[in-house]
Amino acid sequence: xxxxxxxxxxxxxxxxxxxxxxxxxxxxxxxxxxxxxxxxxxxxxxxxxxxxxxxxxxxxxxxxxxxxxxxxxxxxxxxxxxxxxxxxxxxxxxxxxxxxxxxxxxxxx
Amino acid sequence: xxxxxxxxxxxxxxxxxxxxxxxxxxxxxxxxxxxxxxxxxxxxxxxxxxxxxxxxxxxxxxxxxxxxxxxxxxxxxxxxxxxxxxxxxxxxxxxxxxxxxxxxxxxxxxxxx
Numbered sequence: 001x002x003x004x005x006x007x008x009x010x011x012x013x014x015x016x017x018x019x020x021x022x023x024x025x026x027x028x029x030x031x032x033x034x035x036x037x038x039x040x041x042x043x044x045x046x047x048x049x050x051x052x053x054x055x056x057x058x059x060x061x062x063x064x065x066x067x068x069x070x071x072x073x074x075x076x077x078x079x080x081x082x083x084x085x086x087x088x089x090x091x092x093x094x095x096x097x098x099x100x101x102x103x104x105x106x107x108x109x
Numbered sequence: 110x111x112x113x114x115x116x117x118x119x120x121x122x123x124x125x126x127x128x129x130x131x132x133x134x135x136x137x138x139x140x141x142x143x144x145x146x147x148x149x150x151x152x153x154x155x156x157x158x159x160x161x162x163x164x165x166x167x168x169x170x171x172x173x174x175x176x177x178x179x180x181x182x183x184x185x186x187x188x189x190x191x192x193x194x195x196x197x198x199x200x201x202x203x204x205x206x207x208x209x210x211x212x213x214x215x216x217x218x219x220x221x222x
Contacts, residue, residue, distance in 0.1 A: 032209045034209075034210070038152075041198075042215070042216075043200055043213040043214060043215050043216050044152060044200070044213050045213070046210055046211070046212060049210060087151075087152070091209050093154075093157075093165050094157070094164060094165050095140060095142070095157045095164065095165060095204070095209060096142075096154040096157060096165050096167065097142075097144075097152075097154060097209075097211060098154065099151045099152040099153070100151065101150075101151045102151065
């Protein structure tokens with residue numbers, strides 16, 4: 001079973017749309033969770049950490065459900081520049097990060 | 110804004126040769142990491158390094174690999190006797206003492222021919 005599982009997409013949405021990505025993790029011992037974005041052939045860039053209470057940063061909202069081992073990312077008012085692959089990440093060792101395969105988002109004009 | 114830097118951006122080597130990939134982590138960070146991403150696949154953890162020693166490593170990080178912090182700023186990954194399947198993007202990352210948030214460098218694309 002994959003440790004961090006994501007729908008690969010692609011999600012094709014018009015500008016201004018709201019889009020949500022989901023992710024599940026298998027290791028119940030995971031303590032910390034993150035969303036990264038990765039543009040083609042570039043490095044992962046930290047988008048936000050995910051806290052149990054849920055957290056928001058501008059147009060982005062992340063939620064964590066430990067009971068269901070489920071993480072989500074909501075993007076409101078999508079911009080063309082949001083087009084990227086979104087990586088769900090869990091800390092599964094002392095500090096090792098385990099990445100999902102990513103969900104591709106394409107925002108269209 | 111401080112950032113992780115990596116050199117070279119692209120390295121081509123022949124099978125069986127040794128390569129050294131270099132990284133300069135963010136200056137006040139204490140934890141350093143190497144990850145790799147084979148083309149079309151997910152990012153995979155290789156090793157973490159703290160206080161001049163390996164603190165954690167994955168199954169991928171076998172005797173072919175080694176890491177070093179030769180001075181106060183550089184962090185290196187050495188791959189001995191490269192194989193074709195070592196071709197990948199290698200990312201260095203760093204994090205601060207009290208945070209698991211890891212910041213990635215732009216990567217070195219390694220091509221083994």
